[in-house]
Amino acid sequence: MSDDTRTTAPSPEDALRSARLLARAEAAVMALFATRAYELGWTVRSKLSGILDHVTLSCDAGHSTQVTPVTALHPKLGSTIVPAPAGGAFLLATGMTSLGAFPMALEECQHCARKRWEEAARASFAAYAIETDLRILADAASPNEYPAKDVRCLHGHEFTITAMNPLTPGRVPGITYGFTTGFDGAGDPCVTCRGISQTPKLVEFKHRAREQNVMILDVMSDRIAQTVRLCCVAGHLTSVGINTGLKRELLCARCSGVGVRPEPTVYYVVTDGATVKPGISSGDGRGRLDTHRSQHGLGQVRRLITDLPVGAAHDLERHVLDCLASQGIRPVMGSEYFDAAHIDRVLELADGWFAANLPNFPWTVTA
Numbered sequence: 001m002s003d004d005t006r007t008t009a010p011s012p013e014d015a016l017r018s019a020r021l022l023a024r025a026e027a028a029v030m031a032l033f034a035t036r037a038y039e040l041g042w043t044v045r046s047k048l049s050g051i052l053d054h055v056t057l058s059c060d061a062g063h064s065t066q067v068t069p070v071t072a073l074h075p076k077l078g079s080t081i082v083p084a085p086a087g088g089a090f091l092l093a094t095g096m097t098s099l100g101a102f103p104m105a106l107e108e109c110q111h112c113a114r115k116r117w118e119e120a121a122r123a124s125f126a127a128y129a130i131e132t133d134l135r136i137l138a139d140a141a142s143p144n145e146y147p148a149k150d151v152r153c154l155h156g157h158e159f160t161i162t163a164m165n166p167l168t169p170g171r172v173p174g175i176t177y178g179f180t181t182g183f184d185g186a187g188d189p190c191v192t193c194r195g196i197s198q199t200p201k202l203v204e205f206k207h208r209a210r211e212q213n214v215m216i217l218d219v220m221s222d223r224i225a226q227t228v229r230l231c232c233v234a235g236h237l238t239s240v241g242i243n244t245g246l247k248r249e250l251l252c253a254r255c256s257g258v259g260v261r262p263e264p265t266v267y268y269v270v271t272d273g274a275t276v277k278p279g280i281s282s283g284d285g286r287g288r289l290d291t292h293r294s295q296h297g298l299g300q301v302r303r304l305i306t307d308l309p310v311g312a313a314h315d316l317e318r319h320v321l322d323c324l325a326s327q328g329i330r331p332v333m334g335s336e337y338f339d340a341a342h343i344d345r346v347l348e349l350a351d352g353w354f355a356a357n358l359p360n361f362p363w364t365v366t367a
């Protein structure tokens with residue numbers, strides 16, 4: 001071994017200097033952690049002993065969480081405070097089983113942030129009703145335990161709406177309130193008016209399909225966001241969203257030269273304990289599951305069935321959604337996000353469809 005590559009043992013002075021530098025760095029992290037916790041409204045309830053030791057925090061309302069200072073200060077990753085099944089609350093990445101397995105950034109108490117948002121949303125509901133031309137008729141019962149109102153829109157349609165302004169800034173991610181509007185309050189709050197406004201596009205889509213000799217293989221609903229399967233005169237089997245198809249010169253994705261959407265061959269059911277979403281995807285489904293986990297916190301996979309025959313995923317999805325609708329079970333967000341109280345019914349419908357249509361198809365139940 002040459003002199004250039006030989007490793008020299010550290011001197012006692014260097015070892016002492018390194019220990020002092022590490023101690024200063026750890027003290028700086030602890031000071032930053034204590035400051036950040038104070039700024040977010042947390043009170044430290046346990047001894048600050050080390051940057052990797054668990055520290056218990058609590059807010060003024062008594063909600064608690066447990067973190068480690070070094071992971072709580074991670075500058076690049078956000079998080080939410082997720083209640084643990086038994087006692088306390090922990091900063092956990094969705095799907096993780098241990099506290100120190102993933103670096104997280106400390107946030108304010110989600111329970112308190114949600115309460116503040118709900119109070120502000122309730123206070124501004126009257127202004128929201130005026131802005132969206134809603135006449136408040138009476139108080140109403142709400143199945144989700146939030147305040148509701150019977151209202152009438154400018155065109156005379158009467159319906160019940162959650163009595164909170166969905167446009168209030170600062171909404172806690174992943175929380176659903178049963179709004180009649182789309183995500184973050186986008187769109188007309190009157191469902192009837194939205195359906196009427198979409199009807200011309202549905203008629204145009206059918207007219208263009210006839211002109212181009214394209215066969216629509218699915219029953220069309222009243223939603224322009226619906227994806228339907230098509231068979232063109234050249235024999236191409238493709239899928240397209242109604243609203244998306246109207247923006248193309250040709251409805252058939254292959255004939256129009258745009259990227260072809262893979263045929264769904266995956267069925268899944270995911271939940272976060274408050275919301276359950278059944279859905280379909282292609283490939284192995286992992287990309288779609290990662291999206292639900294990162295954007296909506298839906299990290300518990302209850303069903304994941306891959307390699308389905310062509311068309312089976314669409315048939316299964318329509319069966320589950322149609323049965324839920326016929327039983328009066330309505331989405332709490334979008335068209336496929338339901339209250340987790342209905343998760344057993346969702347699984348029962350999916351399992352029943354497999355038993356009746358693909359009894360010999362191999363798949364496993366994911367707890």
